[in-house]
Amino acid sequence: MSNEFSGYSATALMDGYARRKFSPVEVLQNALKIIEERQPFLNAFCLVDPEVGLDMARQSEQRWMKGAPQGLLDGIPVPIKDTSVVRGWPARFGSLTQKNATPAAEDQPMVARLRESGAVFFCKTTAPEFAWKGITDNRLTGITRNPWDVSKTPGGSSGGSAVAVAIDVAPIATGADGAGSIRIPASFTGIYGIKPTAGLVPSYPSPLGSMAVVGPLSRSVEDAALMLQVISQPDPRDSFAAPFQRHAYPLALDGNIKGLRIGLSLDLGFDCTSSEVAAAILEAATAFRALGATVEPVTLDLSDAKEAFETLWAVGFTEILGRLPEVDLPMIEPALKRQIDVARNLTGMDVQRARRMCRVLSARVQSVFEEYDLLLTPTLPITAFEAGQLTPDHDQFPNWWDWTPYTWPINLTRNPAASCPCGFSKSGLPIGLQLVGRWFDETTVLRASYAFEKSRF
The missing domain is CATH 3.90.1300.10 (Amidase signature (AS) domain)
Structure with a gap:
């Protein structure tokens, strides 16, 4: 139409x-x-x-x-x-x-x-x-x-x-x-x-x-x-x-990012970015440089955050499901209901360790911003996969959070982060880049996003 x-x-x-x-x-x-x-x-x-x-x-x-x-x-x-x-x-x-x-x-x-x-x-x-x-x-x-x-x-x-x-x-x-x-x-x-x-x-x-x-x-x-x-x-x-x-x-949103300092990580230590996505991110880095920003590789490993995320996710959703009448639980999606079993096997010390890990991760990410204004990563390591599937490959990505390793760590650290379209795969599927900023510095994230957007259209 x-x-x-x-x-x-x-x-x-x-x-x-x-x-x-x-x-x-x-x-x-x-x-x-x-x-x-x-x-x-x-x-x-x-x-x-x-x-x-x-x-x-x-x-x-x-x-x-x-x-x-x-x-x-x-x-x-x-x-x-x-x-x-x-x-x-x-x-x-x-x-x-x-x-x-x-x-x-x-x-x-x-x-x-x-x-x-x-x-x-x-x-x-x-x-x-x-x-x-x-x-x-x-x-x-x-x-x-x-x-x-x-x-x-x-x-x-x-x-x-x-x-x-x-x-x-x-x-x-x-x-x-x-x-x-x-x-x-x-x-x-x-x-x-x-x-x-x-x-x-x-x-x-x-x-x-x-x-x-x-x-x-x-x-x-x-x-x-x-x-x-x-x-x-x-x-x-x-x-x-x-x-x-x-x-x-x-x-x-003035389109001016001259002098902006951007740190670049293709995988945040998870080592699972596809070649197509990596190529799109490197091309985007070139575009940011052409706009007057400095873009340099940074070493930032957040791959040890997974256990903390799994713990806090299970606890959070068990609290949500715990409000439901027992008779309603059979209606819950089985994979979601399994979060209750995960949470029941956790101790208070497990939860405390997860919260402490969030603080460790936050300090690690904030250290990047001592030298850089923004962190540039892929939004995801892959492009869209088959609808109705929880994961594109159960061997490589056993759970859905295994194919989203560049997004959920930033929820643990509480930083602002945006996904900007930056290209397409050979099969015509969109690819996104992620810009992460300092706490409460949405202005810089938006300004860089806008400059990049205008450079493409």
């Missing part, structure tokens, strides 16, 4: 609203048509509510007609990940146990900030059960597929949101990232995604603590910066959020 608003950024859409070239209602109607056309093949949406969406779009249209937009995203359609809580909609978390969930009474902080900004809510996107893994399928809604090749996975756990952005349903969508869940699908679907520093964006409730954060998926860096500006506003419900500091992320 033809898409009248293909490639439009959020800023371009709002410029069109202001000039009365088109309206939020027309943009939403176009988005609903795309969903109708593509959903049977991609299965990226678990709830579509045209009535609510059109009502919000009409209200936005009236504000624009009066020349009084409500906020930075007024009239922009924003798909919401199923694990996010939206007032008036059920949050099913991709789980059969939540099939009959009742509509939520209030918005979680990120959703509340988006609503206040005038964003239009009209759908929720698919996620694996309780967002526990790096692909997107579940027993409730089935398998979500990659628009670049429907036989492949879009990654996860924010796979539905990534697909929504990749097929032009909306310029931005919400994601959450506890082990790479924004960056993994961004890499596999050829879009942009940024995991903020833990504590920057208020999040409540958050059973994984500082490991899990919420953030944007987008077609452009500019739109991610705009959304981050909105959702990083304070919320009293999150007692672990950092003290609020006013940022103007979009204003930092």
Whole structure:
């Protein structure tokens, strides 16, 4: 089908609203048509509510007609990940146990900030059960597929949101990232995604603590910066959020990275990057140098972090599953349910050792930033593989976290990190690079991402 608003950024859409070239209602109607056309093949949406969406779009249209937009995203359609809580909609978390969930009474902080900004809510996107893994399928809604090749996975756990952005349903969508869940699908679907520093964006409730954060998926860096500006506003419900500091992320996107110092690691000590991915990252490094940055190899080994991650992941999801009635446990995906067995075999000392390891890893990563402004790595060592499979190769990658070794360590260290599209494999599948920054230095991550994006398009 033809898409009248293909490639439009959020800023371009709002410029069109202001000039009365088109309206939020027309943009939403176009988005609903795309969903109708593509959903049977991609299965990226678990709830579509045209009535609510059109009502919000009409209200936005009236504000624009009066020349009084409500906020930075007024009239922009924003798909919401199923694990996010939206007032008036059920949050099913991709789980059969939540099939009959009742509509939520209030918005979680990120959703509340988006609503206040005038964003239009009209759908929720698919996620694996309780967002526990790096692909997107579940027993409730089935398998979500990659628009670049429907036989492949879009990654996860924010796979539905990534697909929504990749097929032009909306310029931005919400994601959450506890082990790479924004960056993994961004890499596999050829879009942009940024995991903020833990504590920057208020999040409540958050059973994984500082490991899990919420953030944007987008077609452009500019739109991610705009959304981050909105959702990083304070919320009293999150007692672990950092003290609020006013940022103007979009204003930092000047395209100038001359003098920026970037450390480069192709594998973070895990030694599993495919040759195609490595070649794309080295080409990206050349592009950064051409933009005036210094890019140098660094030695950084995080391969001893796996046990700590496995421990904290099992404990976190056992806490989530522990809230369910015993009678519901047979409905849980077996691989997820096994996390309970893992956690039951852990001691308090095991958990304490894992937490201590996080501090060791953090110190190791922060030492890189004594000399460099950013760390450049692949987002993933591979490109998208067969949909419905937990791992592309059980011998090389026994678990899903074995093929995502460059994302989840950064959740343990709490640094901001973005995935930027940087090329394609010989088979035409997207490849992503990862930029990691200092704590709370999203500005530099976004600025470098923007400069790289503009150098390619």
